[in-house]
Amino acid sequence: MPAQQTPALKAPLTVEFPFTRSLGPVQSAFLTGLRHRTLLGVRTISGQVLFPPTEYDPATADELRDLVEVAPTGTVTTWAWNPAPRPFQPLDTPFAWVLVKLDGADTAVLHALDAPGPEQLRSGMRVRVRWAQERTGAITDIACFEPYESDNDHQVGPHSGEFEDPVTLFTAPARLDYTYTPGRAPTDYLAALADHRIVGERCPSCRKVYVPPRGACPTCGIATAEQVEVGPRGTVTTFCIVNIKAKNLDIEVPYVYAHIALDGADLALHGRIAGIPYDQVRMGLRVEPVWSGDARYPDHYRPTGEPDADYDAFKELI
């Protein structure tokens, strides 16, 4: 049977997780300081002041703990205009990304500058911190910078970095948005599944039948195209009994999670076994898919009533 021409599938895939970050002593003091409108840098072995502070000396690798307070005013060292802010950026109106060297610091911090347009911007312009109304101990406690004329006469002073209510941990949500395209072979596979047919592909070299097909043989490294309908019956090659509920799975425990070699396939796929008490499932059990509603995959597999397959007949598929 030749490969069918089915329009390629696409779907959004969002990967999102609220990672946590333990801060350690320096970042803890830095972020807690922001909550108190206190800007803490760190002094390096050579005497430079780094803002934001680092835990270790970039030049010597020594541990740095000598915190100093820098000024809320500073100088723009360079900038880039951002005409179309994206979600989660510091301002929702057009703004400039700036590197600002705060008075008393020897390095610059990246942040947003609220300015009416790029015409007013220049390296060397003077700015100051605009604090957020509600501060939580995060870099966003600096809402942004704003133009502000002042003299740079700040003398840095030492700071213990100690506060009554230190921030020690924060949450860093991360999100990636993809458009997922499974490719030609999975698209054909899914199209056949919609008709309750299970169609794999045969490698032209080793002759193995892959279900689900990936469009290439992982052993021979060559493309596959010849479609082969397999099953619907198959053999349980091995399994486990799941006794704890997994998140996002609405299945009553205990249940059986099994590897099933469909007749005609050269490797097993996985599925749930039902229609038989969980403690009677065994290797070699003959099963068939049970479809439910519009679900893309079989809801589960149930015994066919045939005699069990002989171990020797499926042991190479385990």
Added chain:
Amino acid sequence: MSRQRASHKEPVAVVGIGQTAHVSARHDVSIAGLVREAAQRALADAELTWADIDAVVIGKAPDFFEGVMMPELYLADALGAVGKPMLRVHTAGSVGGSTALVAANLIAARVHGTVLTLAFEKQSESNAMWGLSLPIPFQQPLLAGAGGFFAPHVRAYMRRTGAPDHIGSLVAYKDRRNALKNPYAHLKDPTLTLDKIQSSPMLWDPIRYAETCPSSDGACAMILTDRAGAARAPHPPAWVHGGAMRSEPTLFAGKDFVSPQAGKDCAADVYHQAGITDPRRQIDAVEMYVPFSWYEPMWLENLGFAAEGEGWKLTESGVTELDGDLPVNPSGGVLSTNPIGASGMIRFAEAALQVRGRAGAHQIPDARTALGHAYGGGSQFFAMWVVGAERPGG
């Protein structure tokens, strides 16, 4: 590394080893602080400073596990890598092993004289199970959770070999008792009994809760160096007698999950390099990657310590105990300590500690040759090294 005469290569020595005390959550340090702690202990062991290090090679678990996409950038300050080459290695759960091998190859090829290699994981900052089960569109979700991926392979091993049900609990009991002797191990229960393990909940039958690895925060570092560096070392080095990596697809027709071909090939290569023809007799201690207890008998066969079907008999008869004639995981192993990204390097480091005679309370007397083993990615990647007390080639 394979198939070349050792004399063509610079002999590689392990002269410094450092670990953090592994626990479920290190909220007191940043990731930078965590790796720093292990690295400084390795430097102290070698009596070296940051200036003595020529290059840094680091490894960690897959990026989604911690949400740190480029650790080599973020950690350069903490690891004294500024102005030096810094490499990151990535091979899923085997990464700690392959990271050490990349570092060893840099010495063997005489690219660098002294290399810091380090692997880490802060599992408390994320959720490894989430990282392993992204909701890929159109794909059927795994219906079983973490151990459900491994449990059917354990059942297949039991069927193939006729191993009795209690073997897994023996491994867990042994490894957790060994952990009591290791100051860096995570799980420590002095009241542990075999009965406690055998009565723990059956999560993914045939795998019980007590037969699964913990989730840990931790880091492990090693200093590798050449002959000149070894001559200056304050303590006896461990010498690398062989190192090998192999990979194979996660799923393919004919894949043997019970005893993967890539694991057999990797072991054959590393033994060949080390001149080992009878691993059971010639290797004095083994640190193997056993995330679920049944993988000990499975790997004993895969690594050639027992004939096919016989691995469980070594476990059952006590051969793999601390005082047995082939001690396996004297440190307590992955079953007792599992900062995933570091777990492979801990196996390599613990093997080196044994042949240096510096393993403390879990030292195997007179250990001269030891195997460090790591695997990962659904039995997709394998990394191994054999270390010895004597310099290879005499």
